[in-house]
Amino acid sequence: VGRMKRLMHPGLQRRTAVVVGAGPVGCLAALALAKQGWHVQLYDARPDPRLPSSKSAASLRSINLAISSRGIAALQAIDPAATTRFLETVIPMKGRMIHHLRGSQESQLYDTHGQCINSIDRGLLNEGLIDEVQAAHNVRVFFLHKLTTADFDRRVLSLRKSHPSGDEDVDVTFDLCIGADGSYSNVRRQLMRFIRMDYQQVYIPHEYIELKMPPARDSNGNILFPLDPNHLHIWPRSSFMLIALPNKDKSFTCTLFAPNAEFARLEDPTSALIWFKNQFPDAVPLIGERALLDDFKRNPRSPLIAIKANPYHYKDRVVILGDAAHSMVPFFGQGLNCGFEDVRVLDALMRCEHVDPLALAHGSGDSTDPNLARALQRYSESRHEDLVAICDLAMDNYVEMRHSVATPWYLFRRTLDQL
Ligand code: FAD
Numbered sequence: 001v002g003r004m005k006r007l008m009h010p011g012l013q014r015r016t017a018v019v020v021g022a023g024p025v026g027c028l029a030a031l032a033l034a035k036q037g038w039h040v041q042l043y044d045a046r047p048d049p050r051l052p053s054s055k056s057a058a059s060l061r062s063i064n065l066a067i068s069s070r071g072i073a074a075l076q077a078i079d080p081a082a083t084t085r086f087l088e089t090v091i092p093m094k095g096r097m098i099h100h101l102r103g104s105q106e107s108q109l110y111d112t113h114g115q116c117i118n119s120i121d122r123g124l125l126n127e128g129l130i131d132e133v134q135a136a137h138n139v140r141v142f143f144l145h146k147l148t149t150a151d152f153d154r155r156v157l158s159l160r161k162s163h164p165s166g167d168e169d170v171d172v173t174f175d176l177c178i179g180a181d182g183s184y185s186n187v188r189r190q191l192m193r194f195i196r197m198d199y200q201q202v203y204i205p206h207e208y209i210e211l212k213m214p215p216a217r218d219s220n221g222n223i224l225f226p227l228d229p230n231h232l233h234i235w236p237r238s239s240f241m242l243i244a245l246p247n248k249d250k251s252f253t254c255t256l257f258a259p260n261a262e263f264a265r266l267e268d269p270t271s272a273l274i275w276f277k278n279q280f281p282d283a284v285p286l287i288g289e290r291a292l293l294d295d296f297k298r299n300p301r302s303p304l305i306a307i308k309a310n311p312y313h314y315k316d317r318v319v320i321l322g323d324a325a326h327s328m329v330p331f332f333g334q335g336l337n338c339g340f341e342d343v344r345v346l347d348a349l350m351r352c353e354h355v356d357p358l359a360l361a362h363g364s365g366d367s368t369d370p371n372l373a374r375a376l377q378r379y380s381e382s383r384h385e386d387l388v389a390i391c392d393l394a395m396d397n398y399v400e401m402r403h404s405v406a407t408p409w410y411l412f413r414r415t416l417d418q419l
Pocket residue numbers: 020021022023024025026043044045046062064065066067145146147148180181182183184185186208255321322323324330333334335336337338339
């Protein structure tokens with residue numbers, strides 16, 4: 001249809017959408033726009049994560065996350081074939097497994113009809129999406145390009161291109177800019193210079209660190225999961241908690257969430273080991289004392305930030321999606337799922353408003369596409385309430401996961417619910 005339209009109207013040209021951030025949300029947004037018929041350029045400050053030289057840095061970051069029906073529905077709406085491939089790699093988690101202090105385990109199913117959340121390899125998902133994007137004929141991907149400034153009135157982005165022989169500044173022009181550059185988004189910062197954005201940023205007093213639980217072996221040397229793979233494991237200890245999600249290689253990735261004051265008490269290895277043995281007696285032998293102390297010393301302790309913004313767009317020029325628009329604490333497992341949903345909602349609104357990826361060359365930055373401006377306006381207006389609600393639910397769920405799930409009142413209420 002696009003080719004026919006161009007033949008009938010030779011003055012029409014494919015418009016350019018620039019996506020900043022090749023994380024999972026930016027990649028899905030690039031795919032959605034490519035499928036609509038835009039010419040897409042995707043920029044990321046990092047090197048290509050698929051290169052072997054990028055792998056060691058990536059191995060220090062969280063390696064898995066939970067993808068739910070919210071995220072799967074969005075992936076399916078944009079790229080059904082890739083979704084089928086991704087779903088072949090997930091491990092379904094049908095409930096929580098609570099590990100009590102005395103070592104007993106208790107399964108709490110998420111749903112009486114068997115609905116699950118799914119553990120997925122974060123790298124595999126991101127790299128798979130980059131492969132999909134690069135396979136599209138109308139997308140170009142640029143790594144080592146960091147956004148420095150943006151002029152949304154002139155429709156110009158300035159990027160710093162890293163090069164072994166020195167950095168170079170490049171300007172790119174665009175018709176539409178998507179900011180998917182994560183919690184510390186520069187697109188969001190630039191957007192604030194153009195609109196009256198309400199903005200709130202909160203660091204909670206807790207940090208997290210990741211620890212690896214290797215696969216187990218039976219007496220015949222067979223490799224086994226050290227814990228039931230179809231649960232999200234939680235060791236709730238009131239003011240802090242340990243969680244573990246399964247990986248395809250039969251290992252688990254454990255994450256310890258604790259107030260920084262608690263971490264401060266664990267500076268020397270001996271106190272750290274005693275504390276782990278007291279708090280998580282069944283987890284320590286599965287992780288291994290040496291590996292635990294090594295990971296605890298070596299792995300970064302990262303902060304947890306929550307961000308709310310409103311509105312998310314400016315005219316027909318720019319919109320922020322994913323963590324750039326709504327960073328949430330990870331206790332509801334919905335940050336990425338929501339980012340994917342952002343793309344599905346924006347894609348539907350652009351189609352609903354009949355936004356045309358082909359247009360007469362705009363010539364100057366002054367012209368505005370009323371359909372696109374309306375789609376972005378509707379996006380900001382319709383999305384905000386839901387995003388605030390899920391950010392608040394994520395914050396509330398921390399108390400639920402680290403404390404309430406192990407209280408007698410919670411267990412009594414669940415028993416009543418199941419009657
Ligand atoms: P990011 O993944 O942060 O990607 C942003 C990209 O932008 C990066 O590639 C970066 O290099 C690039 N970038 C940044 N600045 C610039 C710049 N100036 N110029 C160019 N490029 C730039 N979510 C879930 O749904 N389920 C879970 O189970 C889950 N678990 C989590 C566990 C933890 C411990 C944490 C911290 C988060 C978890 N999340 C989870 C949240 C999830 O990780 C994020 O919501 C998701 O990664 C956001 O994706 P994104 O593409 O918006 O941003």
